[in-house]
Amino acid sequence: MGTTVFERLAPAASVVDHSLAGTRTGVFWTHDLPASLKPDRPPLRGVVRADLVVVGGGYTGLWTALLAKLRDPGRRVVIVEAQRVGWAASGRNGGFCEASLTHGRENGARRWPREIDELDRLGLANLDEIEAAVSSLGLDVQFERTGQLAPAVEDHQLEWLADWRDEAANDPGVVWLDELSMRAAVNSPTYLAGVWEKHTSALVHPARLAAELARACEERGVQIFERSHVTSLDEGVHGVRVVTPGGWVEARQAVLATNVFPSLLRRNRLMTVPVYDYVLMTEPLSDAQWAEIGWRDRQGIGDLANQFHYYRPTRDGRILFGGYDAVYHYGRRVDPRYENRPEAWRRLASHFFTTFPQLEGLRFSHQWAGAIDTSTQFTAFFGTARGGRVAYAAGFTGLGVGSTRFAGNVMLDLLDRADTERTNLEMVRRRPLPFPPEPAAAIGINLTRRSLDRADHREGRRDLLLKTLDAAGLGFDS
Template structure:
């Protein structure tokens, strides 16, 4: 079957949206309101922030505004990998903050545990499955990387198992991959169902939620912050910015992130026999070890999400909607799928879509304050925000309260990432790094330029 035929008729909206009933939108804001806390953005970060703010102050007036519908952007377009990490993994913590690696790893694990408890406490059916993650290697140097990962995991007491030969084939049988590392403490969620549950929990607890209400301006005033919308205004004592991949309302934050487009395919439902044929009978997620990497998982009805590899930056940090659909990337992903799973080469893809990753130059989110401490922000999740967004929300609330906590005292929150240069240098820098990362995938050798960036804590991963 030709690639075009396998993609023919695929739906261009995220698969996850088909798993939730789309009810009416919350009314847009058409008047002036006063509140104690305004949250801008209705994705994971904003919803967690509003819900946790309500826990801290049951009587607070909390308003959440979303430019479109809650979860319509990155929070509803990702793969639903819910990591026990706030630092983009153990290796990143060790490389960037070696003195705090112990704390970062512990806090990441605690955050995942607490997230699971929150879902139970709020009766949120977000499709949460702590079924583990299998990291796989396609080359000898990637296999060596998994062994290094195993040593780091052993150092910090993280349960894991290295797999080769028959042991790997029993969990994942593909001619492309030769080694694996399985970690059981890793979760998956259904992003759309998680957003819907968080949204309902906020509404049920008195958060005033306005959808289809983009904020056009933020202004500091003597007694608080003024937010201008198309048809209304919000006067808030404090504000949380949770806009992630959108253009930041605070100008000085704009160079700190760039929008990287990532793409996903979802197959037609697969039979038990088809899945057994590739050795994938468990519910764990899978990701390969390249700089340009694929990530894959099963849906509740045994479709396979096959995503990643192409990470596309468009000149001028363009965020145009038409860029969410990219035929050449969908074709490439479909061809790579057939190479990885020859027995599934005739499987069709029912869904094909894109999303934007808010990428920072250090691969982790960062937080901070503006406007005399009345505004808190979190940005730069770099594809690792499903669980870290909850931690970010708590950190922003700490910052707005002006208290030092274990969260706010972390070094990762005390220094901004290196900003991206203006165009045309931005496009040139991204292109240079991507070419060298791709070459490392095929040769196993890290270029001098990348080693130099490593030394200054600058990275480009997703």
């Protein structure tokens, strides 16, 4: 096999060693959150009655609760969270708030060709509505509508960019950048060309988004109970009963927003797998270091490899750098032990200095990891249970910063039995294929990961396994 640019231009081991000396293991975003946005909410005790109970205090649950109150301010809404608001994926992601509901147009067109234009339109409208909500609700989340850069870092990726440029020839929001223009935008010696989608992505502070959504919910009367692990979902006196060790909630309706964690519905236990993603955060760059790399337009960046990197600037002048490794562990378990993977952080550090060799000497202040809820269609799936009294969404596959709000509207529509543009989507009505049970899941997922890595080392050429998955509608290329 060939090599990638990250192998051909790898920095010295001493550069990586220096950058990781003294790096703190912990999530930068939550460490950066002011105490005023981290109130200590009580656990559930006794019996609480509600019209709607939401299980899960991440983006999915918070958006659903907020939207429910905005639709009907008189509705009694309760959120029950096993840990703290936003402690899992919602507080530790990269902060890319994207318009796409389908993990890119190509992935969506492969699965829902008849409605991909509609899905793109709805996704862009959803992002516009998030931006409007940030303004109208006064959400201090460091929202920046900067768009996203997609650089080619290997010769074979130039053809993919050319196809993208031709397909978007009439879209003024998609800008083609040749090598010189790309290097003027962000100065990396790895960049051969790029595309800038100017309007389809924003940056946010992830932990602030969760905290501010919770604040907006509580200001409108939503009750939030933390440290209240839900043990069962039962039939209730008037609908459903959500049970915790300290008590339960009796409600007419329920929303399950547990995403990567095991579903309370047996039918959904095989629908997602947890895949671990790893991240580094630099210390703040000096003015001279920023001058070396430019990046004046502050776009989020995601390269074009199968095992891709994502990176972005922060409000206080740092760079977040993550991705590449996506690790599945046998048994579908979500376990804090899986978050400690020094080899993943060393690999990311090496790739960072390949991307920005002029920043040699910079240190990383934080390193962390988290689990992504992955579905076989690489986008969220939806449904109802218990006679339509329970709605669920899961499987966001790394797109949850933006698409969880769309999911909240879908679930509320489903609970209302409303005939809407959203509920009529094939993407909403059709469930994806489940993952197989173990050991088949581990074998299949890890063989696929190996094939994707091999494709990156073979000028993008996909092997028989990937071609078979593509033909079965299960393929994914980035």
